[in-house]
Amino acid sequence: MSVYDYIIVGSGIAGLYTALLAREHGSVLVLTKGSLDECNTRYAQGGIAAAIGEDDSPDLHMDDTLKAGGDLCDPEAVRVLTEEAPDRIADLIKLGVAFDTLNGEINLAREGAHSVPRILHAGGDATGERIETTLGVRLRESRISFLENSLLTNILVDEGGARGVEYLEVGSRTRHQIGCTYLILATGGAGQLFRYTTNPSVATGDGVAMAYLAGAEIMDMEFFQFHPTALKLPDAPPFLISEAVRGEGGILKNSLGHAFMKDYSPQADLAPRDVVARATVREMRKASTDHVLLDITHLPSQRVTTRFPQIYRFCLSQGLDITTTPIPVAPAAHYMMGGIRTNSWGETNIKGLFACGEAACTGVHGANRLASNSLLETLVFGKRVVERTMDGSKGVAHYPKDDSLYLRVPDRAALTGQNPPPTLERLQSLMWESVGMERNEQGLMLALGTLAAWQGQLSDHRDRPSAELRNLAITGRLMAEAALLRRESRGAHFRLDYPETLMEWRRNIVITRGE
Ligand SMILES: Cc1cc2nc3c(=O)[nH]c(=O)nc-3n(C[C@H](O)[C@H](O)[C@H](O)COP(=O)(O)OP(=O)(O)OC[C@H]3O[C@@H](n4cnc5c(N)ncnc54)[C@H](O)[C@@H]3O)c2cc1C
Numbered sequence: 001m002s003v004y005d006y007i008i009v010g011s012g013i014a015g016l017y018t019a020l021l022a023r024e025h026g027s028v029l030v031l032t033k034g035s036l037d038e039c040n041t042r043y044a045q046g047g048i049a050a051a052i053g054e055d056d057s058p059d060l061h062m063d064d065t066l067k068a069g070g071d072l073c074d075p076e077a078v079r080v081l082t083e084e085a086p087d088r089i090a091d092l093i094k095l096g097v098a099f100d101t102l103n104g105e106i107n108l109a110r111e112g113a114h115s116v117p118r119i120l121h122a123g124g125d126a127t128g129e130r131i132e133t134t135l136g137v138r139l140r141e142s143r144i145s146f147l148e149n150s151l152l153t154n155i156l157v158d159e160g161g162a163r164g165v166e167y168l169e170v171g172s173r174t175r176h177q178i179g180c181t182y183l184i185l186a187t188g189g190a191g192q193l194f195r196y197t198t199n200p201s202v203a204t205g206d207g208v209a210m211a212y213l214a215g216a217e218i219m220d221m222e223f224f225q226f227h228p229t230a231l232k233l234p235d236a237p238p239f240l241i242s243e244a245v246r247g248e249g250g251i252l253k254n255s256l257g258h259a260f261m262k263d264y265s266p267q268a269d270l271a272p273r274d275v276v277a278r279a280t281v282r283e284m285r286k287a288s289t290d291h292v293l294l295d296i297t298h299l300p301s302q303r304v305t306t307r308f309p310q311i312y313r314f315c316l317s318q319g320l321d322i323t324t325t326p327i328p329v330a331p332a333a334h335y336m337m338g339g340i341r342t343n344s345w346g347e348t349n350i351k352g353l354f355a356c357g358e359a360a361c362t363g364v365h366g367a368n369r370l371a372s373n374s375l376l377e378t379l380v381f382g383k384r385v386v387e388r389t390m391d392g393s394k395g396v397a398h399y400p401k402d403d404s405l406y407l408r409v410p411d412r413a414a415l416t417g418q419n420p421p422p423t424l425e426r427l428q429s430l431m432w433e434s435v436g437m438e439r440n441e442q443g444l445m446l447a448l449g450t451l452a453a454w455q456g457q458l459s460d461h462r463d464r465p466s467a468e469l470r471n472l473a474i475t476g477r478l479m480a481e482a483a484l485l486r487r488e489s490r491g492a493h494f495r496l497d498y499p500e501t502l503m504e505w506r507r508n509i510v511i512t513r514g515e
Pocket residue numbers: 009010011012013014015031032033034036037038039040041042043044045046047048049127128150151152153186187188189198199200202203206207240334335356357358359371372373374375376378
């Protein structure tokens with residue numbers, strides 16, 4: 001078995017940036033299950049947050065992040081995130097990412113729940129694509145080894161910790177093993193759990209599922225962010241209408257043309273995402289429609305087309321001119337706050353196993369992510385992962401005794417009743433209806449029983465679709481377990497049967513694999 005110093009799984013911003021840093025310290029292999037640029041990163045529109053403006057400071061950025069996180073962020077991790085942000089932006093600029101400027105200065109935009117303009121963007125609303133393309137070019141230039149269409153199927157662990165990976169070559173369906181000293185999971189999110197999502201097809205929670213199977217701690221899985229404004233046109237593919245559209249003055253209106261957000265929050269259209277998403281669902285329910293309208297027609301059309309070229313062009317290709325017609329939108333699953341538990345150096349409880357990016361749960365987002373903090377998180381903690389490996393120790397996280405709730409979930413459950421065989425469509429519908437934006441005990445129990453039974457039937461992962469379905473069943477189940485346990489509402493987790501936020505629940509839920 002060949003052995004690398006670093007194996008990095010995933011080629012979004014977290015995987016590519018970490019690989020570019022790690023190559024200074026040893027041999028690196030990047031594994032990715034599709035092509036190099038298939039990932040959530042390239043769809044990011046709004047931008048990346050950092051306190052670089054004159055009226056801004058890391059303290060202010062920290063305050064906004066803590067407020068959005070529903071009293072559940074790890075303050076130390078947020079401090080690291082906000083203090084190191086400007087340096088990581090400088091790194092991206094050095095690597096060649098050209099952020100938009102105005103009169104020679106970086107042009108900062110404002111987004112919901114940020115108290116000042118602090119969002120850097122590139123190519124207007126093409127920030128993620130610009131970052132992904134630039135880092136991809138740097139990776140190819142650096143001659144780092146990478147394998148496309150190579151899907152991680154198993155983390156090899158022994159008493160000494162993580163020692164390598166098993167992966168499936170997707171085309172030939174053959175399996176291989178490779179060893180490493182440091183294994184870094186940068187496998188991204190899990191939007192494909194839900195029927196409606198802004199995430200591309202690679203977002204199937206693979207890293208979380210495999211880390212759980214390997215014995216890693218998984219935290220905050222009940223918190224999944226739903227974005228209030230995904231485009232809702234018949235037959236249009238999933239497409240996000242960035243929060244930045246409301247930041248520029250876009251207004252949400254119901255079917256009667258009423259600007260409804262001021263009825264729900266003093267921050268109106270710039271309220272946190274979960275507030276806007278639930279308000280939107282209520283307005284849709286009241287009017288029995290499947291969308292509300294996001295109106296930006298009052299802005300000068302040239303401002304719309306230059307600030308949002310990608311959104312403008314995409315909507316036009318679907319027959320909608322957003323400079324003259326309001327945009328039909330509805331909520332969709334967007335961002336996984338929970339994930340593989342790490343400390344602020346990206347270390348997990350398994351020696352040699354690290355995680356960064358959306359797959360990781362560093363504690364910076366708490367119960368709800370502040371917009372544009374996620375691209376930033378990948379850089380700040382990706383850098384710290386590599387720094388940690390440089391001290392020569394094989395990292396492992398030791399957590400001080402805390403009041404988190406620890407739950408052991410067996411990976412097989414007794415079959416309950418008759419369930420239809422698992423398919424991606426069935427799983428996505430079940431999750432949308434029972435583990436979605438509004439939850440209750442009955443729905444969560446139904447989802448849990450079904451997912452546990454499906455998990456038992458999905459142990460074989462001979463090809464990419466079957467491996468992904470297994471990973472979705474596991475990730476969905478961990479989400480339903482945590483959502484059932486948390487008998488309150490907080491941030492993105494909303495229980496119809498427990499609508500209050502309770503002091504006694506100001507704690508994290510940490511799941512590990514049990515017998
Ligand atoms: C439409 C959209 C808009 C967004 N806008 C913003 C924004 O404006 N600002 C912001 O901060 N955030 C935004 N986000 C969130 C942000 O883009 C992501 O959180 C971030 O890009 C995650 O980066 P990552 O590298 O962790 O994961 P990803 O970019 O998703 O990369 C994950 C990689 O892992 C690979 N992978 C997964 N499983 C396996 C496996 N089993 N084997 C091998 N490879 C595997 C995937 O193929 C992929 O290459 C947005 C997300 C979406 C979907």
